Amino acid sequence: MPHTFRAPVDADLPTLLALNNDHALELSELTTEEFRELLKVAWRTRVADDLSAMVIAFDQDTARISQNFDWFKARYPRFAYVDRVVVAPSARGQGLARALYEDVIAAARAEGQTLLCAEVNLDPPNPASDALHTSMGFAPVGSAALAGRNKSVRYYVRPL
Template sequence: MSAARLRAIGEDDFPALLALNNLHAAELSWQTPAQFAALLRQACWTRTAGDGEALLVALDQDADYDNPNFAWLKARFARFIYIDRVVVAQSLQGQGVAGALYRELQTQARAWDHASLVCEINLDPPNPASVAFHRRLGFAQIGQADLANGKRVGYYVCPL
């Protein structure tokens, strides 16, 4: 996929992206329209592709984000870009969209002089495809946590 097909999220994308997010709530977390709008407002980087068929939301260390995963990473890194959620609809899977989203984010994060990208990935319920994808991109697991919602997550970092 060419990076030219990636674009910033616009207001018209909101309904499709909220639906995409909530279709994958087990991996991402369910969002109400108000929660999703607030998340997008505080993000430092958002991208989509197609007709709202891909979503990447990233925040930097200065975000005021009440999230246990963000807090865990913020306690360990002074400066970072946190990938809060990434998902690609089945219609675009296997076309390199996720890799293109990450490459564009890495380029921007370097331009902002960040040293690393960070994220968490579900270990229970397992998300082996996401773990494998992130490992191919150079992410390494640096910790784990059991969350109040019953999930077990792994924390990952990718030096830039």
């Protein structure tokens, strides 16, 4: 059965914020206001109906300052960028992350985008995410230590 996703509504925000913050090591913890702002500026946000998974993506015109997003903006004139994708532990192994990526890919292609960008933690490592990105045709294009954080990331791109 294919997965279906929808845009979040206000009533979803507490559950989605908890999902994000439960995975702060991979994603970065946000306050309610920071999360609201992220959703407001996002180019595309989709959630599973039961709120067990979500994706937040930007395009090159998103009004957002972030070291990772800025890295891509400095190198590519036009792109879609997956800022975060997260799946609750109870929903893993069902293909939700891949399906959320496919949703973003379809939306990006519909807008004429030709490149999808993402990053994955190098330190602390996230081998499951590395494996997903590799299996979906992403190639590493760089890495960076994150300013003010004990974390480094690998940058990935894939043609659309």
